[in-house]
Amino acid sequence: MLIRLLRTHLRPYRTQVLILSALLVAQTVGNLYLPNLNADIINDGVVAGNLHYIIRTGVWMILLTFAIGIFAVIAVYLASRVSMATGADMRQAVFARVQSFSARDVNHFGTASLITRNTNDIQQIQLFLQMALTMMVIAPIMSVGGIVMAIHEGTKLSTLLLVSIPVMTAFIGVVMVRVIPQFRSMQTKIDRINQVLREQITGVRVIRAFVRRESEAERFARANADLTGTALRVNRIFALTMPVMMVILNLSSVAVIWFGGRFVSEGSMPIGNLTAFLTYILQILTSVMMAVMVTILVPRAAASAERIAEVLDTVPAIADPTSPITPVPTGSVHLTNVSFAYPGSERPVLDAITVAFEPGMTSAIIGGTGSGKTTLVSLIPRLFDVTAGAVEVNGVDVRDQRQEELWAGIGLVPQTAFLFSGTVATNLRFARRDATDAELWRALEVAQARDFVAAMPGGLDAPIDQGGTNVSGGQRQRLAIARALIKRPRIYLFDDCFSALDAATDTRLREALVSETTDATVIIVAQRVSTIMHADRVIVLDDGLVVGVGTHDELVKSCESYREIVISQLGEGALR
Ligand SMILES: Nc1ncnc2c1ncn2[C@@H]1O[C@H](COP(=O)(O)OP(=O)(O)O)[C@@H](O)[C@H]1O
Numbered sequence: 001m002l003i004r005l006l007r008t009h010l011r012p013y014r015t016q017v018l019i020l021s022a023l024l025v026a027q028t029v030g031n032l033y034l035p036n037l038n039a040d041i042i043n044d045g046v047v048a049g050n051l052h053y054i055i056r057t058g059v060w061m062i063l064l065t066f067a068i069g070i071f072a073v074i075a076v077y078l079a080s081r082v083s084m085a086t087g088a089d090m091r092q093a094v095f096a097r098v099q100s101f102s103a104r105d106v107n108h109f110g111t112a113s114l115i116t117r118n119t120n121d122i123q124q125i126q127l128f129l130q131m132a133l134t135m136m137v138i139a140p141i142m143s144v145g146g147i148v149m150a151i152h153e154g155t156k157l158s159t160l161l162l163v164s165i166p167v168m169t170a171f172i173g174v175v176m177v178r179v180i181p182q183f184r185s186m187q188t189k190i191d192r193i194n195q196v197l198r199e200q201i202t203g204v205r206v207i208r209a210f211v212r213r214e215s216e217a218e219r220f221a222r223a224n225a226d227l228t229g230t231a232l233r234v235n236r237i238f239a240l241t242m243p244v245m246m247v248i249l250n251l252s253s254v255a256v257i258w259f260g261g262r263f264v265s266e267g268s269m270p271i272g273n274l275t276a277f278l279t280y281i282l283q284i285l286t287s288v289m290m291a292v293m294v295t296i297l298v299p300r301a302a303a304s305a306e307r308i309a310e311v312l313d314t315v316p317a318i319a320d321p322t323s324p325i326t327p328v329p330t331g332s333v334h335l336t337n338v339s340f341a342y343p344g345s346e347r348p349v350l351d352a353i354t355v356a357f358e359p360g361m362t363s364a365i366i367g368g369t370g371s372g373k374t375t376l377v378s379l380i381p382r383l384f385d386v387t388a389g390a391v392e393v394n395g396v397d398v399r400d401q402r403q404e405e406l407w408a409g410i411g412l413v414p415q416t417a418f419l420f421s422g423t424v425a426t427n428l429r430f431a432r433r434d435a436t437d438a439e440l441w442r443a444l445e446v447a448q449a450r451d452f453v454a455a456m457p458g459g460l461d462a463p464i465d466q467g468g469t470n471v472s473g474g475q476r477q478r479l480a481i482a483r484a485l486i487k488r489p490r491i492y493l494f495d496d497c498f499s500a501l502d503a504a505t506d507t508r509l510r511e512a513l514v515s516e517t518t519d520a521t522v523i524i525v526a527q528r529v530s531t532i533m534h535a536d537r538v539i540v541l542d543d544g545l546v547v548g549v550g551t552h553d554e555l556v557k558s559c560e561s562y563r564e565i566v567i568s569q570l571g572e573g574a575l576r
């Protein structure tokens, strides 16, 4: 998974990776050559008393060190650059994929998890990449080269390597087996923290209103302690790793000096070779340690890679058809025998609904809470796919249309209005970027929002906070209505968005709307009889079934459910 992900995302940076590898090879070879030169200085210069030789080799060594230093700096820079750029690309890819998700796909992952995946998980991979890009080149060359050079300097002493390398490798193996399973659970626990945090921040008013601060704090503390526990377990193992490896390293040095010293005094090994050997054994064991550090990051990065790939591999449940049809935008909406059940639920929320909405007509949908009004409305822009039957917009099944074209013709005002951080104007121009100020004011006037926007400091440029929290619920709804009006769509869907308005504003708004929407198909979902009484046609929904269709007057006579609603709201007198 990790390899596949990296292979795709590193491809654009092939050249940079190649240059980086070349620099690293040069740097490592230089590092391997230095101790050899050092041995020569001691053997042929110091011991032999040849000053000229010392100076010549010394200058050569200094130059080499400089070159190695420069290569190393460039290499580190390149490695950071490539890993950062790769991370940025991955974030972009995950973002693009999540944008194509349907409501159902988002629910499958959960908002918090999607955010963690696009931030923390990609960061893990970035971190890994930065280390891996350099060390995966250095470590093998350094260890193999070091062994070769060590044998070259002192064949007898090299038998020591037969002990220290296996000891080191065995130790690393044990650590890996203990640590790997912890990583995946760590990422899930970060998800959990983000989820709790998100819920508490968005639900802060409810938490206070119900005096649940303490229990919520406890819930967070639990999630937090859980993550900390796992992180501590991992770190306890790591805390042991470094000192143990240092011990192995130092014991090896001591052994080299112990045995090497004997060989030197016996005369079977030149003193220079001993110093070189000492450096080589350090280089070998350091490169083994480097390899360890990278391998420790592998399982963590792999866990993250899997989580990212899960997102990238998700085929959105609702996608554009392969051969889309672009219908003539008339504005007609036909539901034929539509049944619908939410994913994962057996119970149908809508049952065999057949109803037609035509341009120039205002239809109202009324029914108790939970009767399926919102669900019916969300099938029209294809936020969900029907379980059976068909939804046709402009005479073509919505599943045969390109989603963007479908949405372009629909002005949806959702039940809970959503505003973005910015200003009143940026929120309204969400519908049409080139709308003029005059058009914005006109839409605000129709939506009965002109007065309060004019009273806001800055008018159209008045700031709107994230989620629109600095305006009231009713104001938010009116801004959302204005936004839909600016789009000038053929089809208007008002989902219960008049409920937060007082009766007088409601009436004025509906009267103003009539002239704005004469040629359009208008579908108004409402709870209040007064809101829908004057609609051309009323559809009564009860528990997912259409139980009545007609004008207010007709329904009062023919539909028992409707009569009940009218009586409960307006009293018996309204029936006469
Ligand atoms: N996302 C969802 N997942 C599962 N069930 C849902 C979902 N949204 C709504 N429902 C169920 O569908 C039914 C109809 O809901 P809805 O269309 O919102 O009703 P209304 O808008 O008329 O109040 C309700 O019983 C509700 O429990």
Ligand SMILES: [Mg+2]
Binding pocket: 373, 374, 375, 415, 496
């Ligand atoms: Mg609803």
